[in-house]
Amino acid sequence: MIVIADFMVIKRFNSKQDDMEVASKEQILSLLDNGEESQDIKDILDNIVEEKCNIAGSAQIIKLFNQINNKKDDMRITVEDISLVGFDEKQLILSFNEESTDDLAFTAKGIYSFSTDFLDKLFSMSKFARYCFKVNEIDFLRNSLDYLLDKTDGKMMQYRFISGTGKNKEDMYIRAITSNQYRNFDNNIVLYLCLVSIHNYSKVMNKKAYIEQAYITDSSLDLTIKLDEKIKLNNYFSIEVGINITNSEIREGAVLFEFIYTISDKNGKKSTAMGDTVIKIQHNNKFETVGSKMKMLHNLKDHTDGVLNGINVARLATKLDENVLFSIFKNLASSKTLEKGTRSKLEKLHKEEITSNTLTIIELFEKLEQLNTSVDDKTYIQKKFNDFLTNGLK
Numbered sequence: 001m002i003v004i005a006d007f008m009v010i011k012r013f014n015s016k017q018d019d020m021e022v023a024s025k026e027q028i029l030s031l032l033d034n035g036e037e038s039q040d041i042k043d044i045l046d047n048i049v050e051e052k053c054n055i056a057g058s059a060q061i062i063k064l065f066n067q068i069n070n071k072k073d074d075m076r077i078t079v080e081d082i083s084l085v086g087f088d089e090k091q092l093i094l095s096f097n098e099e100s101t102d103d104l105a106f107t108a109k110g111i112y113s114f115s116t117d118f119l120d121k122l123f124s125m126s127k128f129a130r131y132c133f134k135v136n137e138i139d140f141l142r143n144s145l146d147y148l149l150d151k152t153d154g155k156m157m158q159y160r161f162i163s164g165t166g167k168n169k170e171d172m173y174i175r176a177i178t179s180n181q182y183r184n185f186d187n188n189i190v191l192y193l194c195l196v197s198i199h200n201y202s203k204v205m206n207k208k209a210y211i212e213q214a215y216i217t218d219s220s221l222d223l224t225i226k227l228d229e230k231i232k233l234n235n236y237f238s239i240e241v242g243i244n245i246t247n248s249e250i251r252e253g254a255v256l257f258e259f260i261y262t263i264s265d266k267n268g269k270k271s272t273a274m275g276d277t278v279i280k281i282q283h284n285n286k287f288e289t290v291g292s293k294m295k296m297l298h299n300l301k302d303h304t305d306g307v308l309n310g311i312n313v314a315r316l317a318t319k320l321d322e323n324v325l326f327s328i329f330k331n332l333a334s335s336k337t338l339e340k341g342t343r344s345k346l347e348k349l350h351k352e353e354i355t356s357n358t359l360t361i362i363e364l365f366e367k368l369e370q371l372n373t374s375v376d377d378k379t380y381i382q383k384k385f386n387d388f389l390t391n392g393l394k
Contacts, residue, residue, distance in 0.1 A: 185249075237317075261307055270362065320364060338380060
């Protein structure tokens with residue numbers, strides 16, 4: 001367990017070191033609660049029939065998820081019941097009154113991108129706030145916000161609140177502005193969906209599955225499940241395929257099930273590529289739509305066949321020359337998607353490897369994957385690896 005803030009706990013899972021016990025059907029069902037969304041999910045996707053899940057590591061994933069016990073509440077609140085208390089660095093601290101009274105109900109601090117979203121959705125002034133922080137005009141910003149909050153009425157928005165952890169468990173934090181059209185595909189529901197669906201798929205295909213890695217917080221999920229089968233490309237290379245599932249409870253975005261595959265050589269070198277999206281569930285999709293979309297998981301075989309037919313095996317064994325290395329690193333380092341720290345690490349690695357000319361593309365991307373980067377940056381590199389494999393080195 002890693003605690004990186006008063007409100008945020010990170011749980012990580014790695015198949016090389018964590019318990020690979022399979023979950024029981026009761027453990028999977030325990031992911032759902034008595035809420036409306038959970039009941040709707042039960043209606044469109046029954047729990048597994050078998051006593052045990054077909055996915056190794058599933059019991060530990062559920063255990064880790066349950067250890068993140070932040071309480072979550074969605075509340076619709078009018079702006080008249082909100083006052084500015086102050087700032088914590090660049091985050092707003094707001095007080096909320098009992099509805100239509102002057103009685104204080106609670107105080108909460110913004111986290112993630114809440115403060116920016118709040119300022120923009122109410123007053124279109126996040127850039128103004130950034131400028132005030134930059135030039136240390138905090139009092140001017142406070143007075144401006146006090147005035148606008150006092151003069152604004154009739155605006156009601158829905159807020160997602162979470163509790164703190166540990167010694168801060170009594171504190172409240174505002175995580176996001178949501179809407180009544182925004183369906184709460186929280187991590188417990190997404191985890192239930194993926195475990196049940198992939199269990200059923202592995203049963204149909206007569207192939208067991210295992211959880212390779214996972215990254216879980218109070219608001220996000222990144223989970224890779226692989227089929228426990230190595231497919232030979234030739235006598236030197238093999239491939240494992242699976243699904244990478246991502247979800248963010250903060251954004252009004254989508255739950256993504258993306259094709260992922262790992263290519264290994266006989267010396268144990270390996271690298272992972274992120275392919276096309278297999279299933280995309282928008283957070284405003286109806287549950288009936290979710291049920292039909294989950295059936296698209298059976299397209300995993302088509303994605304596998306596409307990669308097997310599209311990979312140039314001879315290219316995998318070719319040592320990369322200086323020009324190709326330069327092209328790959330330039331393509332990656334010029335991306336504005338990557339964090340500045342990741343781009344610096346790429347530049348350092350480039351200087352170390354540019355003179356060797358002894359790396360295959362698998363060996364190079366294995367080194368890139370081993371860089372200490374964010375989950376988003378690692379995903380970006382994996383998608384680039386897939387691009388290079390399928391479209392060639394340009």
